[in-house]
Amino acid sequence: xxxxxxxxxxxxxxxxxxxxxxxxxxxxxxxxxxxxxxxxxxxxxxxxxxxxxxxxxxxxxxxxxxxxxxxxxxxxxxxxxxxxxxxxxxxxxxxxxxxxxxxxxxxxxxxxxxxxxxxxxxxxxxxxxxxxxxxxxxxxxxxxxxxxxxxxxxxxxxxxxxxxxxxxxxxxxxxxxxxxxxxxxxxxxxxxxxxxxxxxxxxxxxxxxxxxxxxxxxxxxxxxxxxxxxxxxxxxxxxxxxxxxxxxxxxxxxxxxxxxxxxxxxxxxxxxxxxxxxxxxxxxxxxxxxxxxxxxxxxxxxxxxxxxxxxxxxxxxxxxxxxxxxxxxx
Amino acid sequence: xxxxxxxxxxxxxxxxxxxxxxxxxxxxxxxxxxxxxxxxxxxxxxxxxxxxxxxxxxxxxxxxxxxxxxxxxxxxxxxxxxxxxxxxxxxxxxxxxxxxxxxxxxxxxxxxxxxxxxxxxxxxxxxxxxxxxxxxxxxxxxxxxxxxxxxxxxxxxxxxxxxxxxxxxxxxxxxx
Numbered sequence: 001x002x003x004x005x006x007x008x009x010x011x012x013x014x015x016x017x018x019x020x021x022x023x024x025x026x027x028x029x030x031x032x033x034x035x036x037x038x039x040x041x042x043x044x045x046x047x048x049x050x051x052x053x054x055x056x057x058x059x060x061x062x063x064x065x066x067x068x069x070x071x072x073x074x075x076x077x078x079x080x081x082x083x084x085x086x087x088x089x090x091x092x093x094x095x096x097x098x099x100x101x102x103x104x105x106x107x108x109x110x111x112x113x114x115x116x117x118x119x120x121x122x123x124x125x126x127x128x129x130x131x132x133x134x135x136x137x138x139x140x141x142x143x144x145x146x147x148x149x150x151x152x153x154x155x156x157x158x159x160x161x162x163x164x165x166x167x168x169x170x171x172x173x174x175x176x177x178x179x180x181x182x183x184x185x186x187x188x189x190x191x192x193x194x195x196x197x198x199x200x201x202x203x204x205x206x207x208x209x210x211x212x213x214x215x216x217x218x219x220x221x222x223x224x225x226x227x228x229x230x231x232x233x234x235x236x237x238x239x240x241x242x243x244x245x246x247x248x249x250x251x252x253x254x255x256x257x258x259x260x261x262x263x264x265x266x267x268x269x270x271x272x273x274x275x276x277x278x279x280x281x282x283x284x285x286x287x288x289x290x291x292x293x294x295x296x297x298x299x300x301x302x303x304x305x306x307x308x309x310x311x312x313x314x315x316x317x318x319x320x321x322x323x324x325x326x327x328x329x330x
Numbered sequence: 331x332x333x334x335x336x337x338x339x340x341x342x343x344x345x346x347x348x349x350x351x352x353x354x355x356x357x358x359x360x361x362x363x364x365x366x367x368x369x370x371x372x373x374x375x376x377x378x379x380x381x382x383x384x385x386x387x388x389x390x391x392x393x394x395x396x397x398x399x400x401x402x403x404x405x406x407x408x409x410x411x412x413x414x415x416x417x418x419x420x421x422x423x424x425x426x427x428x429x430x431x432x433x434x435x436x437x438x439x440x441x442x443x444x445x446x447x448x449x450x451x452x453x454x455x456x457x458x459x460x461x462x463x464x465x466x467x468x469x470x471x472x473x474x475x476x477x478x479x480x481x482x483x484x485x486x487x488x489x490x491x492x493x494x495x496x497x498x499x500x501x502x503x504x505x506x
Contacts, residue, residue, distance in 0.1 A: 036351065039350070042355045042357075043357050294347045
């Protein structure tokens with residue numbers, strides 16, 4: 001077998017594996033969320049389709065695909081078409097830089113368990129999460145509905161505000177790891193995860209990814225009891241499904257980022273690395289769901305106040321202090 | 331101290347949801363598990379018979395008049411002995427609100443409510459119950475009551491000879 005063919009096959013296999021895992025993971029995260037929220041409210045959650053409701057994602061997909069695809073008469077059709085795609089694709093693309101396991105040896109060669117080990121992986125992640133705002137904003141704007149527009153304005157303002165503190169919370173991680181590559185960041189946490197070394201950055205990042213994924217207590221862009229469904233009010237069928245999928249893939253991505261930046265990635269005793277990575281991602285995802293079951297929604301001015309007057313100054317101060325300490329330790 | 335209170339409140343909230351997550355759900359999973367209704371649960375209406383097996387209903391229209399949604403209708407008739415009965419009796423369960431006013435109005439305890447709450451149908455016309463659907467074999471919740479043993483019975487001599495009747499009190503003996 002020629003060398004280039006083997007390389008191609010390995011890349012395709014990795015791509016297929018990640019793609020399959022991400023999509024089924026997002027589908028089952030929906031089920032997990034519905035189940036856990038149900039248990040928190042002393043209900044069972046979905047348990048009719050298949051054993052323990054395990055086929056519920058399939059039923060949901062069939063329902064979404066066979067539903068009427070409705071386009072409002074005054075909508076901007078082109079933007080209305082591409083907005084859900086942007087939301088889903090940007091979420092999917094981000095996973096390309098996530099290292100989900102230690103390098104393994106296959107057919108006598110080292111295969112790193114990451115699709116593309118970019119040396120500027122952190123910037124790639126930040127850039128794509130900024131691009132994801134376009135999906136939400138354009139979708140809300142193109143729907144020609146005041147609720148959708150209000151939702152997208154909120155999403156825009158909120159995501160930009162919280163991206164700032166999220167980016168600033170990663171800066172100490174980059175300082176400590178001395179690299180923008182996610183693989184190097186994970187390797188720098190081989191002994192102690194950064195969540196222990198820099199708990200302030202960890203907390204700021206945790207709060208920021210809750211806002212970044214538009215989930216409670218920061219789910220103002222789609223606040224049901226204020227603006228119907230926010231930016232996806234006018235979407236139905238699989239277009240809504242793409243927004244939904246994008247949101248849950250985003251939860252997985254942000255959980256993986258949390259794992260990579262602060263929880264030590266695949267490092268852990270006894271179990272193989274990929275299992276540790278999976279466990280950590282699931283723990284962070286559980287925290288997302290747990291928060292949704294616990295905290296009520298912020299008011300909009302509280303959200304902005306908290307973001308600009310608390311998180312950003314705290315993150316800035318944290319960058320300065322971390323930098324100073326690192327300089328002293330040299 | 332305000333910040334301390336806020337953080338404490340948030341942590342407590344997380345603890346509450348976590349604790350509830352590990353408790354048993356209160357859901358009754360309906361088609362498999364059915365809750366046992368209370369004894370006086372008000373659901374499907376029936377027409378009962380007296381202990382001798384005769385129809386209790388005397389077609390007095392009181393239930394129909396008491397019904398706030400007018401779902402009961404009937405036609406009175408008399409047999410050869412002059413005993414009144416309903417020629418037909420109809421309850422439209424699509425309109426019935428299960429308030430129980432009819433059972434309270436009934437002087438003969440003929441119309442009664444049962445605990446059978448599973449009366450959903452796809453075809454709403456099949457929820458219009460006629461007399462033969464409503465009439466049951468037993469006496470329902472009043473097993474010993476027979477209206478004609480108490481009403482419409484002539485005065486016997488000496489007084490107080492009827493069932494459930496006490497002889498007249500000797501007024502003079504009650505004097506102090």
